[in-house]
Amino acid sequence: MAQTFEKKGVTKKSENFSDWYVDVITKSGMADYSPVKGCIVYRPLSYAIWERVQDFMNPRMKAMGVQNSYFPLFIPESFLKKEASHIQGFSPELAVVTIAGGEELEEKLVVRPTSETIMYTMYSKWIQSHRDLPLKLNQWNNVVRWEKRTFPFIRGSEFLWQEAHTAHATHEECWQQVLDATELYKQTYEELMALPVIVGMKSQSEKFAGAVNTVTLESLMPDGKALQSCTSHDLGQNFSKAFEVSFQNKEGQNEFVHQTSFGYSTRSIGGLVMVHGDDQGLVLPPRIAPTQVVIIPIGTDSEVLRTAENINLALQEKMIRTKLDIHTEYSLGFKRNEYELQGVPVRIELGQKELESGNVSVAIRHSSQKEQTPIESLGAYMPNLLNNIHNDMYDKALKIQHNLTSVANSYDEFKQIMETKRGFIHAHWCENADCEAKIKEETKATTRCLPFDSVEEKGTCIRCGKDSKHKWLFAQAY
Amino acid sequence: MAQTFEKKGVTKKSENFSDWYVDVITKSGMADYSPVKGCIVYRPLSYAIWERVQDFMNPRMKAMGVQNSYFPLFIPESFLKKEASHIQGFSPELAVVTIAGGEELEEKLVVRPTSETIMYTMYSKWIQSHRDLPLKLNQWNNVVRWEKRTFPFIRGSEFLWQEAHTAHATHEECWQQVLDATELYKQTYEELMALPVIVGMKSQSEKFAGAVNTVTLESLMPDGKALQSCTSHDLGQNFSKAFEVSFQNKEGQNEFVHQTSFGYSTRSIGGLVMVHGDDQGLVLPPRIAPTQVVIIPIGTDSEVLRTAENINLALQEKMIRTKLDIHTEYSLGFKRNEYELQGVPVRIELGQKELESGNVSVAIRHSSQKEQTPIESLGAYMPNLLNNIHNDMYDKALKIQHNLTSVANSYDEFKQIMETKRGFIHAHWCENADCEAKIKEETKATTRCLPFDSVEEKGTCIRCGKDSKHKWLFAQAY
Numbered sequence: 001m002a003q004t005f006e007k008k009g010v011t012k013k014s015e016n017f018s019d020w021y022v023d024v025i026t027k028s029g030m031a032d033y034s035p036v037k038g039c040i041v042y043r044p045l046s047y048a049i050w051e052r053v054q055d056f057m058n059p060r061m062k063a064m065g066v067q068n069s070y071f072p073l074f075i076p077e078s079f080l081k082k083e084a085s086h087i088q089g090f091s092p093e094l095a096v097v098t099i100a101g102g103e104e105l106e107e108k109l110v111v112r113p114t115s116e117t118i119m120y121t122m123y124s125k126w127i128q129s130h131r132d133l134p135l136k137l138n139q140w141n142n143v144v145r146w147e148k149r150t151f152p153f154i155r156g157s158e159f160l161w162q163e164a165h166t167a168h169a170t171h172e173e174c175w176q177q178v179l180d181a182t183e184l185y186k187q188t189y190e191e192l193m194a195l196p197v198i199v200g201m202k203s204q205s206e207k208f209a210g211a212v213n214t215v216t217l218e219s220l221m222p223d224g225k226a227l228q229s230c231t232s233h234d235l236g237q238n239f240s241k242a243f244e245v246s247f248q249n250k251e252g253q254n255e256f257v258h259q260t261s262f263g264y265s266t267r268s269i270g271g272l273v274m275v276h277g278d279d280q281g282l283v284l285p286p287r288i289a290p291t292q293v294v295i296i297p298i299g300t301d302s303e304v305l306r307t308a309e310n311i312n313l314a315l316q317e318k319m320i321r322t323k324l325d326i327h328t329e330y331s332l333g334f335k336r337n338e339y340e341l342q343g344v345p346v347r348i349e350l351g352q353k354e355l356e357s358g359n360v361s362v363a364i365r366h367s368s369q370k371e372q373t374p375i376e377s378l379g380a381y382m383p384n385l386l387n388n389i390h391n392d393m394y395d396k397a398l399k400i401q402h403n404l405t406s407v408a409n410s411y412d413e414f415k416q417i418m419e420t421k422r423g424f425i426h427a428h429w430c431e432n433a434d435c436e437a438k439i440k441e442e443t444k445a446t447t448r449c450l451p452f453d454s455v456e457e458k459g460t461c462i463r464c465g466k467d468s469k470h471k472w473l474f475a476q477a478y
Numbered sequence: 479m480a481q482t483f484e485k486k487g488v489t490k491k492s493e494n495f496s497d498w499y500v501d502v503i504t505k506s507g508m509a510d511y512s513p514v515k516g517c518i519v520y521r522p523l524s525y526a527i528w529e530r531v532q533d534f535m536n537p538r539m540k541a542m543g544v545q546n547s548y549f550p551l552f553i554p555e556s557f558l559k560k561e562a563s564h565i566q567g568f569s570p571e572l573a574v575v576t577i578a579g580g581e582e583l584e585e586k587l588v589v590r591p592t593s594e595t596i597m598y599t600m601y602s603k604w605i606q607s608h609r610d611l612p613l614k615l616n617q618w619n620n621v622v623r624w625e626k627r628t629f630p631f632i633r634g635s636e637f638l639w640q641e642a643h644t645a646h647a648t649h650e651e652c653w654q655q656v657l658d659a660t661e662l663y664k665q666t667y668e669e670l671m672a673l674p675v676i677v678g679m680k681s682q683s684e685k686f687a688g689a690v691n692t693v694t695l696e697s698l699m700p701d702g703k704a705l706q707s708c709t710s711h712d713l714g715q716n717f718s719k720a721f722e723v724s725f726q727n728k729e730g731q732n733e734f735v736h737q738t739s740f741g742y743s744t745r746s747i748g749g750l751v752m753v754h755g756d757d758q759g760l761v762l763p764p765r766i767a768p769t770q771v772v773i774i775p776i777g778t779d780s781e782v783l784r785t786a787e788n789i790n791l792a793l794q795e796k797m798i799r800t801k802l803d804i805h806t807e808y809s810l811g812f813k814r815n816e817y818e819l820q821g822v823p824v825r826i827e828l829g830q831k832e833l834e835s836g837n838v839s840v841a842i843r844h845s846s847q848k849e850q851t852p853i854e855s856l857g858a859y860m861p862n863l864l865n866n867i868h869n870d871m872y873d874k875a876l877k878i879q880h881n882l883t884s885v886a887n888s889y890d891e892f893k894q895i896m897e898t899k900r901g902f903i904h905a906h907w908c909e910n911a912d913c914e915a916k917i918k919e920e921t922k923a924t925t926r927c928l929p930f931d932s933v934e935e936k937g938t939c940i941r942c943g944k945d946s947k948h949k950w951l952f953a954q955a956y
Contacts, residue, residue, distance in 0.1 A: 068526065070520035102569075
């Protein structure tokens, strides 16, 4: 079996958060730095997590009527320029092909940073009548955004994501699609990744380049910085006008379609590691863990091996993803360390002693606790245990978020929080972009969103004192 | 539901094969031309076929110990140059990024045409000991080869594929991996796509750029041209020496690893269409068809609708992929045409008349036949029917191949076959590259492979008359 086992030597999470993070992802075999600036290698562990995300989202997207497809990697430069704010937003980070097949290209080709412009060129051809609507296509692909400062999974020059693009006859339907996508993303974070999120609207300056409005899911990392975890855009008719995507309605009149786009990327894997990981390495929530339970027989006694195989089968019958580790080249201590580092939720060891007692000790990764369990009842016990672990991990993550969430009633208070623990801050803001820019300049905090559950109330902007209707969510962002 | 229904107007297959092919793939909604030269859009129908390929191959590759992963899209130009024949083979068709993040790059980045060089750079870091072997990684990704002449699916400037790359301690193990990969590919073609293939070794001039030997699967298209359908390469130590991928063996000595790479691409979809399609459009073998059975209720009678729903459920219980089409905006005739064009293997229509008789007529796409079947027994009947359809389609394809396969005992005979029906030709060849080149120049036929089942026999090269040990397989290639 090909496994690059490395020594632990993981920096403590409390000592240096970003060193800890890089240690965990590289030493666990999640990822490695590649020779290409800002691009990582997704090793089998992280790619298997990504496949779990695909398995979770694909049937749910299909139920929304979204179909998978694939569009070209390259976009003619002129296409990107058709929607003014779109090109403005993406132009600093484009990678550009100028030579192909040994010749200088007449028109440069941009490596897609996102696919609105190439997809909508085709939509304009395919959509003619109201009967062609809604059109809902998704792609699982790679995109390139040449970033100056990169950080594995969180911000990369190339990353993997899904990008769905829908076209609708009415703005009402379009907005409903944005909400449906947001709900799917919330489920993916909460039910698959055991990560709590705050859902809300982006400010006008923080929205997607080309959108009318952007709905965002924001997560809080244990170092007090926020992660914009995925977004769904109401594109209105901005792109349909630029790309002439129109249809004949039931009354025979021509109208521009209303569009959405929404994306969920491998950045989510970064959040997963940051929130759940500990000083021993990765801690994976059971539903996303490629291996949920590892079974390690101690020694080579044939009765022990047979029992381990039986446990393995009993768990697989319950649809649990198991690994039976019968390698003899590595010591028990080495294996324990390795599976802790890789974040396997549950570890079962069994030897002669366990055979005699009829009980095994089940080691639970996230709590470092052990539970004595009769071998016979493991099959019945494990699905519940895995569910409980998921719930415990979600609760723990929610507690981290709560502990790092504050309300600031004055700018002094706001600044003090930002200088100490950071985290999410609820504070009144006048919704003026200048004020927003100055808050960022002075405190590093940006508006993350106007949470959907924010209640309207009279208040004054923490910075300028002008009237404000809502407390917005602020944080320093990754 | 978003469906771009288009008029049929498909060219006859017998009249103009390539026009027919393009008509079928564009009008069925498989693919569309994009504004980027040589790049197509994989619309939902072809992408769903590709997902079926992934679903078929993934568990089988996993059983071989191959793990999925993802490596960067970009390869520094210098990496590609490390293996001399590799860069020579790929250099004419590279797409090159020269500008990124608004700046001219110091070292140009090539968009991967294949990933040997970037992957083996990492392998060199990861592999140290015999305990790290074998290392078997696969990627499902996009690659770019800037082709002068493109043809949808068959030859594109960008295409999708899987590329697996393995490293082994011995050449014996490495060669076994090549054979195992070949067997998997053969299964995929025969058992999933209902396409017969010929398996054999490439000649030295036709092998992969950088390989010691290449094993190929060759399919024959109904126009008498051969399609190189996928390949598995024995890379020997060519790349491991160039990229310094070495390991300490059990005796403590340093050795270079032995490597393989093998790939299966969306080109296979082109072969699928060409062999099985007919004048009515696509014909999909049941195991790869995204929709296996479409059920069309006639009219809006509630009893008819309820029966259609029951049939749908009964088939889904048998794990059959169904579609229940209750749209009222399109006529029955329109729907029939559409599903024929899209190649759905089985169509069931039912109305008042069928309800009364208790029988439905089951329309079978590939044979254009109809079978009267009791509604009650559809669930039991359908899995067998689908299996029979698969077998019939395979047999039909094999017959096409047999009818287009000849033996040439002289060069005159060889040339005459190439001028008339083309197809596969078994003929003696001296294994000299000059002779091979001249045969190509004079007849357009290239050596496709030395079939694994070719028996050693005394003969003389059809062109130069020198001694020959085997009949090789020749054909004009796509």
